[in-house]
Amino acid sequence: MKKKSIGGSNKGEKKPSLxxxxxxxxxxxxxxxFLDIADLVxxxxxxxxxxxxxxxxxxxxxxxxxxxxxxxxxxxxLDLGCLREQYNVPSGERHELCRGLHAEQNAxxxxxxHGVSVKGATIYCTNHPCVICAKMIINAGAAKVIxxxxxxxxxxxxxxxxxGVQVCKL
Numbered sequence: 001m002k003k004k005s006i007g008g009s010n011k012g013e014k015k016p017s018l019x020x021x022x023x024x025x026x027x028x029x030x031x032x033x034f035l036d037i038a039d040l041v042x043x044x045x046x047x048x049x050x051x052x053x054x055x056x057x058x059x060x061x062x063x064x065x066x067x068x069x070x071x072x073x074x075x076x077x078l079d080l081g082c083l084r085e086q087y088n089v090p091s092g093e094r095h096e097l098c099r100g101l102h103a104e105q106n107a108x109x110x111x112x113x114h115g116v117s118v119k120g121a122t123i124y125c126t127n128h129p130c131v132i133c134a135k136m137i138i139n140a141g142a143a144k145v146i147x148x149x150x151x152x153x154x155x156x157x158x159x160x161x162x163x164g165v166q167v168c169k170l
Contacts, residue, residue, distance in 0.1 A: 031124070041054065041067050044067040046069035050068070051126075052125065054102075054124065056121050063121055071101060105132075107123065117141070128151040128169075131155045144166040145167045
């Protein structure tokens with residue numbers, strides 16, 4: 001019994017169906033995929049000012065995720081209010097006046113907590129890392145930062161560049 005070719009010519013060539021073509025046009029590339037996951041992770045944020053997510057990836061495998069919020073077991077700003085708002089601290093300044101950790105910090109800490117090396121990994125962030133996170137990314141050995149939104153921190157940009165960490169805005 002001879003099989004009929006569906007959607008292809010009689011010479012055995014297969015043409016993609018309209019549905020397959022539409023799906024492939026919607027299918028995100030790897031960078032978009034991991035940034036979309038970072039966006040989803042950011043929804044767990046308990047920060048009142050900004051929701052940020054981060055995903056550490058190596059060889060297309062997720063190593064750890066993180067979002068900005070209070071340390072494990074402590075009350076969140078959602079419950080207590082924002083310390084930075086109470087003291088009128090501008091964004092990007094006086095990072096120590098905050099109950100929360102940044103998403104990148106939490107992702108690196110989660111990897112360390114579970115004994116997972118991030119050397120050579122890519123960190124996907126919803127926002128460009130601040131200088132404190134940049135220093136942690138450098139010392140953790142991550143090779144690349146891919147982010148979606150800007151965050152004005154010239155020192156962070158300079159340090160990542162000096163360390164040879166690739167930085168790409170998507």
